[in-house]
Amino acid sequence: MASSAATVGTSDTPPPTSRARARFPFWARFPFWAQILAGLVLGALLGWAARTWGLDGLAATLDIVGSAFVSLLRTIVVPLVFLAIVVSVARLRDVTNAARLAGQTLLWFAVTAAIAVGIGIVIGLVTDPGIRTSVDRAAAEAPGRTGSWLDFLQGIVPSNILGLEGSTGDDGSVSLGFNVLQIVVVALLIGVAVLKTGAKAEPFVAFSESFLSVVQTVLWWIIRLSPIGTLGLIGHAVATYGWDLVAPLAVFTIDVYVGCAIVLFGVYPLLLRAHGLSPVKFFSGAWPALQLAFVSRSSVGTMPVTQYVTTRNLGVPREYASFAVPLGATTKMDGCAAIYPALAAIFVAQFFGVDLGVTDYLLIAFVSVVGSAATAGLTGAVVMLTLTLSTLGLPLEGVGLLLAIDPVLDMMRTMTNVAGQALVPTIVAKREGILDETAYTGDRAADPVSAPADERELVPA
Numbered sequence: 001m002a003s004s005a006a007t008v009g010t011s012d013t014p015p016p017t018s019r020a021r022a023r024f025p026f027w028a029r030f031p032f033w034a035q036i037l038a039g040l041v042l043g044a045l046l047g048w049a050a051r052t053w054g055l056d057g058l059a060a061t062l063d064i065v066g067s068a069f070v071s072l073l074r075t076i077v078v079p080l081v082f083l084a085i086v087v088s089v090a091r092l093r094d095v096t097n098a099a100r101l102a103g104q105t106l107l108w109f110a111v112t113a114a115i116a117v118g119i120g121i122v123i124g125l126v127t128d129p130g131i132r133t134s135v136d137r138a139a140a141e142a143p144g145r146t147g148s149w150l151d152f153l154q155g156i157v158p159s160n161i162l163g164l165e166g167s168t169g170d171d172g173s174v175s176l177g178f179n180v181l182q183i184v185v186v187a188l189l190i191g192v193a194v195l196k197t198g199a200k201a202e203p204f205v206a207f208s209e210s211f212l213s214v215v216q217t218v219l220w221w222i223i224r225l226s227p228i229g230t231l232g233l234i235g236h237a238v239a240t241y242g243w244d245l246v247a248p249l250a251v252f253t254i255d256v257y258v259g260c261a262i263v264l265f266g267v268y269p270l271l272l273r274a275h276g277l278s279p280v281k282f283f284s285g286a287w288p289a290l291q292l293a294f295v296s297r298s299s300v301g302t303m304p305v306t307q308y309v310t311t312r313n314l315g316v317p318r319e320y321a322s323f324a325v326p327l328g329a330t331t332k333m334d335g336c337a338a339i340y341p342a343l344a345a346i347f348v349a350q351f352f353g354v355d356l357g358v359t360d361y362l363l364i365a366f367v368s369v370v371g372s373a374a375t376a377g378l379t380g381a382v383v384m385l386t387l388t389l390s391t392l393g394l395p396l397e398g399v400g401l402l403l404a405i406d407p408v409l410d411m412m413r414t415m416t417n418v419a420g421q422a423l424v425p426t427i428v429a430k431r432e433g434i435l436d437e438t439a440y441t442g443d444r445a446a447d448p449v450s451a452p453a454d455e456r457e458l459v460p461a
Contacts, residue, residue: 032226036291039230046231047238061237069229073301074224080219081300081326082187085214088203088322089191101428105324108424109332110369112271115332116263116408116416117368119212120342121361123259129252129343130350135401184330219304223292230295237407246405250349256409259339260416275430277440284444286422293418297410303329304417310422313444315436316429324428328421333384335413335420338368341388348389348398360392367391382406 030038043062050059092098115446194201204452269279283290296302307325310320344363349356367388382399389396401410429435 007294033291034434035227036230036295039227040234040295043231043234044238046343048236050235050239058238059239062232062239065232066229066236067232068233069222069225069232070296070298070301072225073296073298076215076219076222077300078183079211079215080303081183083208083215084303084322084326085184085187086191086194087205087208087212088319088326089188089372090194090201090208091319092191092323093195097432101320101432102323104428104431105327105424108427109328109420112267112424113332113334113338113369114365115267115344116338116420117365119262119267120368121346121364122261122340123255123262124343124346127255128350129249129250129255129429130347130352132251133249133347133351135248135351149381173303184327186290194353197224210393216304223305226292226296233295246408249402249405252343252402253405253409255343256340257412259343260335260412263334263339264416271423271427275427277426277430282314282423282426285309285440287444288442289418289422290415294411294415297407299329299333299414299417299421301334302414306418306421310425313439314422314426315439316425317434317436320429320434321338321425325421325424328424332421332424333413333417335416336410338386340369340409340418341385344385344398344402345388346394347402348394349392351398352395356392363391364388 005187046058046062049055051063084150175399252296261418268282272282286306289302289309293299293302299306303325304327307321310316310321310325316324345364346356348354349360382403384398385402389398426435426440
């Protein structure tokens with residue numbers, strides 16, 4: 001009987017991999033990058049159709065789909081960032097020279113940001129985007145939310161344990177937001193407290209690791225929806241903004257994309273080669289995170305994929321990456337906080353006829369290198385831009401000129417941000433002799449959502 005049962009089981013039961021594939025719909029069996037690409041193309045076509053034929057219902061549907069995906073990513077950010085940093089700091093006791101690694105990480109954050117802002121300034125001076133524009137000055141309008149250096153002081157003092165903030169809308173509705181910088185500060189303090197507490201904190205660490213595993217599982221479910229989210233986000237951008245709104249700011253738009261491209265494919269490869277690393281291997285390894293960043297426009301939402309490719313494909317030790325990547329996702333923004341505000345400040349100055357001197361350009365560089373920390377807990381590059389303009393004494397009304405095309409620019413900016421967030425840990429790990437170069441030069445995991453669960457863990461078990 002045993003033999004018969006074994007025979008029946010072998011002949012009638014499909015292998016585990018076949019059963020796993022059968023659980024997913026037809027479209028989900030394609031590689032993740034292909035799903036993202038399909039969503040990108042289909043979304044652009046639907047957005048074009050909605051704009052061309054005035055299909056307001058289709059445009060609204062695309063907006064809802066894209067907004068729902070971003071909302072899901074934002075929902076998981078608070079527990080993800082908090083738990084990931086707490087557990088990663090607690091694990092730093094297992095890492096040799098942890099303080100040196102942290103210092104090197106911050107140093108390279110600053111170095112790459114300084115290079116990026118320098119490129120932004122040069123491009124702005126060469127192309128004169130504020131003069132070569134047909135935008136109407138009537139579009140100039142001061143933003144409702146501005147950034148200031150006080151934001152940094154206010155941001156590092158937590159208002160509550162999770163950095164949550166409530167606001168009331170004009171219709172009486174109440175909504176909750178969060179300050180990422182406050183979450184980081186609270187998590188760092190608790191992580192340090194865990195280290196100081198010692199053995200008595202082990203149950204708390206075990207609970208946090210378990211909770212983080214659950215949060216990661218939910219997050220990867222959300223990331224599986226990226227192709228659908230891509231369809232909605234790109235479709236809505238095309239349907240809403242189109243070329244009619246981009247054309248008057250074509251020079252500025254091209255400047256932002258060219259500046260980000262120079263940093264991505266010029267500066268970063270030079271830094272990699274200077275450290276004996278292959279740029280081709282870096283981009284092939286980081287590609288899953290870069291493509292998700294481009295369509296989601298969220299560094300924090302892309303963070304788990306960034307950390308996965310940084311450890312799995314680029315060979316950065318997971319103990320170090322679990323500290324460096326979350327920190328970079330909140331403060332390392334070469335696109336949003338370096339290239340963009342430099343170009344935008346030059347645009348606004350030229351548009352309003354304000355001459356900038358050497359001191360002003362040095363201030364732009366200073367704000368870009370340091371200011372990203374001051375605005376880490378706030379939304380979008382607009383706040384970083386207002387911080388730059390207010391520091392230089394430029395009209396804040398200039399922000400209104402750029403708001404219409406901000407989502408179009410944000411895709412390339414975020415992609416640049418995420419590339420830098422993967423690059424710095426890779427360079428630091430190489431310099432400290434802890435980079436797994438076999439993993440760096442080895443096979444690539446192009447589909448992180450299909451990877452084994454233990455490989456997708458943000459911190460080692």
